[in-house]
Each structure stands twice: as C-alpha cells, then as structure tokens.
Amino acid sequence: MKKERIIKELSELKKDENYRSLKLTDKKYINFSSNDYLGLNEDKELRGEFFQKFKDEDLLFSSSSSRLLSGSYPIIMKLEKKLEKIYNKKTLLFNSGYDANTCLIETLFSKTSLIISDRYNHSSIYSGIKASEAKLLRYRHLDYNHLEEILKKYSSEYDDILVVSETVYSMDGDRANIKKLVQLKSKYGFKLLIDEAHSFGVLGYGECYEADVLDLIDYVVIPLGKAGSSIGAYVLMDELSKEYIINKGRKFIYTTALPPINVAWNLFILEKMEKFNFRRKRLIELSIYMRNLLNEYKIETISSTNIISIVIGENQRVNKISENLREKGYLIYPIKEPTVPKGTARLRVSLTALHTKEMIQKFVKELNYEIDNVF
Template sequence: MTSLFSKFDGTAGALGSLVEAGGRNPFSVVIEKPVSSTVGIIEGRETLLFGTNNYLGLSQSPRAIKAAQDAAAACGVGTTGSRIANGTQSLHRQLERRIADYFGRRDAMVFSTGYQANLGMISTLAGKDDYLILDADSHASIYDGSRLSPAQVIRFRHNDADDLYKRLKRLDGTPGAKLIVVEGIYSMTGNVPPIAEMVAVKRETGAYLLVDEAHSFGVMGERGLGIAEQAGVEADVDFIVGTFSKSLGTVGGYCVSDHPELELVRLNCRPYMFTASLPPEVIAATMAALEDMAEHPELRTQLKDNAARLHAGFHGLGLNASKQVSPVIAVTLEEIGQAIMMWNRLLDLGVYVNLSLPPATPDSRPLLRCSVMATHTAEQIDKAIAIFKQAALDAKALPEAA
C-alpha cells in the first residue's frame, strides 16, 4: 500500500542531509527567550538576532504590551468567530479605521495574517475572465492566491517595467480586467521595484495595481507607508496589502483601498469569511504599535542608517551581498554545503540569520538572509560583521586575506 507520506521522501532526504552536514535543523531553531528586540536566548546562549523582520523593534514595545494586557482583561483572549459572523468587535473596526486613515484611504480590511491578506485579495479580485500579471519573484502568498483564483496568470521578469509593458500590450483588446501585483521590498533579496515606472505602465494600459508592502510598511516613505509613498505614486495604487507581523511586531494583515467596492470584497473573500478573527489583545497591541510608529519617525532614520552600516560592512568584506540598501540584506553563496557550514558557524559564534536554499531562492543559489532593526546598536552591527567574517573564512567563502 502506498504511504500517504511517500510524497515527502525527497524532503526527508534533503532535511537529513542538512542536519548531517551542519549538526542542526536550520528550520526548527527555537528562540528560547527574547532578552530584547535584538537579542534572544538560543541553545542557552545570548544570540544577536539578525533574522526576525522586527524592523522597528516594536515586538517589545511597552505601550503595545500594556495595551494587550488591558484588552485581554477587558475583552477576553479570543473572538471564537469569523469577521462576518460573531468575530467583529469594536476594536476590529477601530483598527480598520486607523489603518485606513493612516494611509489616507477610504476603507481597510483586516485579516488574521498577512499571508491571508494576499491569499484573500488576489483570489477574490481576479475572476475567471481576468488576468493576474505577477512579478516572477513574488512571495509564496501571492502565488498561492493566484492558484486559488480562476484568472489567467502571466509572469513578467523581476523588476522589469519594460517586460511588464510588453506583456500587458499583448492583451490589448482582450476582455477582462488586468491586475498587476508587485512587492515593495522583495523579502528574500531586499530588492526594491521601479514602482514609478510600473505605475506609468499601469496608467497607459488601464490595468489595476496591487502592491504588497509587507516588508516596506514602516520602513520606507516619510510616514512609513512604503515604496509607493517614497516614490510619490501612492494615489495610483489601487490596493495596498501588508502585514502587522514585521514593522508593528504583532500579527495580522490588511488591505487598504479607495475603491468603495472593498465592502463587497468582504462578502466574497473566503480567507476573510471563514477564518477566526484576530483576538482583542492582538488588535489593541497593533493599534498601540501603530501609534509608536507614527510618533517616532526617527526609528526609520535609524533603521536606514543601520541597514547602510551592515550593507557596507558586508561589501567591505568582499561578500556577495544585496546590491540595493534595504533592511533585508542577502549574502549569496555558490555552494549549498558552504551556506550550511557558514549558517551553522554564525549560530555557533552568536548570530542568528535565515538560511534559504534552492529552489526557494531567486537564482538557484543558496543565501543567508539578514534583516536589520532600528534597535540594533552600532556595536551589535559591527560585532555581526566581524562574526560574518570569521564564519565566511571558516566556510572558505572569503579569501584568507579578507
């Protein structure tokens, strides 16, 4: 009899090889206790956290912690229902209004996760006669949303506005709406799209535009609204999707839009309709973290400085690091074994980052993905650079003279 789990034999073999090569399972690291936003206890040792997406350090916000405690005491710890049943409390509506107002938009929908925000909006907006035009390096949640949609999916070359234009022009005269989907910061590499050029394509072709600002919300733009705000084209974006689990340090997702039909999307969006809503303490903590973000623009300034410091340090060592400066910095390596060894050495020496392996990487090469926080000190960043140097030398990823 065929085992239900035989399809995972390849995964089991690959995971076994990873553990054998490095002594650890890189996908089951436990942060036993957060000491601060930048330091956690891993394997009983204090470890610098450079792989948590906690860009503004707000997971440890005293204001958000107090708000969560008060909300749990007043409202309980859960809603036990979806947003269209018994799962909407006044706090949910308050958060939607605050998110919409912060973006200067007509309305907002709040989802239980950022993954569900992409899953729900993409699968609901694009119908059977429509077209989804996706950046080739889109996040898994975007691709999963496209799989749930009956629309035809067309991919264009990563960050290539000319290729986007060509693919849309081929659809001239075809019935159905066209929805372009791009990201503000690409989570694996830290690449930033030429969003102004893409908006120009959107205008000329009459397409709609959805921007996933998951990794750029709180990070880019004068008020932290993301890449569209930074480029001055926010008014041309039809739908902005994002998450609370990065810069705001909580959990949940959202979509903001000026289209009045967003209210109808609520009644057709299955990931919104059939998922329990966020618990009161998470909603309250998110609103408090949003206040922190609004009141402390200096966090974005510090984050930008910290990202530049780590980026320059990696390039100074001769590492193959991301070309663009953003809070996501990827160090690309040539061999999987080399990447495994270097990741393990980093953890041995006190730095936690994310290990990403093909086929999950954009160019089929392994990479070490780092994320920077506003709350990292210059000393912590310099220590991480020094540890990267030692780990790279041990893995033979740098010349001895580096």
C-alpha cells in the same frame, strides 16, 4: 499522498541539504533573523504603556467568532475607521498577510483574468493566483521593460489585468519602483496590487502613502508581522471590492476574527506610528554602515534596505556558514530553494533598530572569516 512518497520526498530534501526543521529561538544569540525591524516587539516599555492605556477595557484573547457573526468587536471597527481616515481608502482587517493576498486575488480575479506578477513575489500571492485560475505571466524581477513587453502583447486580449508587486523584496532587500508601476498603470489601464510587508513601519504608513500614490493603486496589502510587530494584515481598497470580499471572500468569511487584544495593539502602534522616526533613522544609518563594511571586505550584496542578503551558492556551504555563525553567537538562517532559485542559497541578514554598530562590526568580521574558510 501515500506514506512511501512522503518518506521519499523527505529523504531527498535531506540529501540536498534542504530539509527544514523547527529550532528553538534562544535569547542567548544576537538575532540577525528577526523581522521586528523597528524593535517595537522587544520594547518592554512600549508594552507597558499599551497595558496601561487599555487597563480598563475588557480585551479578550479570542474573538470567538468570525467577523460576520459576533466577531466584529468595537475595537476592530475602531481600527478600520482609523485606517480609513489615514489612508482615505476602504479597509478590511485580515488574520494574516498570507490570507489577505490569497483572499483578495482569488476572490476578485477569475479564469478570464490575466495576472502579471514579479517573478520574486511572495508565495501567498502565487497561492492566490493559482486559486483564482487566472492566466499567470511573470516578469523578470524588477524588470519594467519586460513587464511592458508583456503588457503590449496582452493588453488587447484581456480586459481584466492585474499587476502585482511588493515594495521591498524580502530575499534580496531590493526595492520596486512604485512610481514606474503607477506610470505603466496609467498607460495600460490594469489594476495594481502592492504588498507592503517589508515597508510598513520602516517607511511610516508605507511606501504608497509616503510616495503619495495611494489614489492610483487599487489594492494595498499591509501584513503586520514585520515592523508592525503584530499579527494580521490591513487591506486598502475601494468600496465595491470591500463589499464583495465581505460577501464572497472565503478566507475572510469562514475564519475566526483576530482577538481583540491583538487588534488593540495594532491600533496602539498605528496611532504612534509617527513617533517612531528616530528608530527609522537609526535603521537607515545601521543599514548604510553594514553595506559599507561589506564593501570594505569585498562581500557583495544587492540590497538597498535593512534586509541584507549575501548569496553563498550551494546549500551545503550556506548551511555550514550559518551553523558556524550560530556557534559564535549569531542567529542567522540560510535561505534556500524553493524560496530562492537553486544555486543561489544565501544568508539573509535582517537589521533592526536594536542592533548596534559594534555588533554589526564583529558580525561582519566573523562572516568574512567564514566566507573565506568554508568551501
């Protein structure tokens, strides 16, 4: 791209109050923007237990190679074996959720495929679809009647159809109906990919596992950067797909494998997953508490989870409100287009098990004040 065009685009973003810049994460704030939903990442004791457990192992900070050369360390193979035991599916560890979604879709689907995707699916899913060159159709967010209309129209035309959904949607905090998707799959015979980025951990081993529908789902992507308190992603699939990705998946083959130290942490968290129940219960309790409080203040949200979005509207207003809240000690960022549709800029509150009712109460009071006073 020419320099003049880059400068022009950046100045347009500034004019639209949609310019992004990196900000220092400062501990002095009460953080309402963290995806460490269970609070595992902040837990020093847990970290201490991890280092104690692995103190005699030579855990390196780099794998210094791709998985297909010398990067498949015993700890990675152990983790994948453990995953296969839990989920009863073949698994592969990827370096990120972004890579996992993109690689899976671009490797297993092609020009002759049809991919039907929830309109609000994550950017990594869209990138994968674009790279696959498949035909893309989007159904209205969580509207399964619309999805079925598309299926009725196109099922006879394509013999390779993929439907993609997330479990919990990160920008609205609402949830997909996985059982409904599975029902539609049994009626129309498409392949189904579910992204569990915002449900892994919060719902134990994930929603598909908890709802006992794993056998009926072709691909499950589990990014670990949220409640997983780590980096990387698990992909659950059948044996043939795994074999094919190992041989053809560019984002799996041509990249350095995750460092053994991170992989050991992933395994450690996975093995303790069932022990985090009290954190899950607390998160549910706090989420209900905040939604009730918002309701009392007549502040609307469509969220049904611990991600609570409050649509403000224009960029300028949402910027000002979040700036004022930061000045009052709350770390909360505005979410704007293209992440969400134009004119629906919002504040995305991300609750974690480390928040308290008192923190939430004070925050909602301040939020209400700002909504009433910033125009």
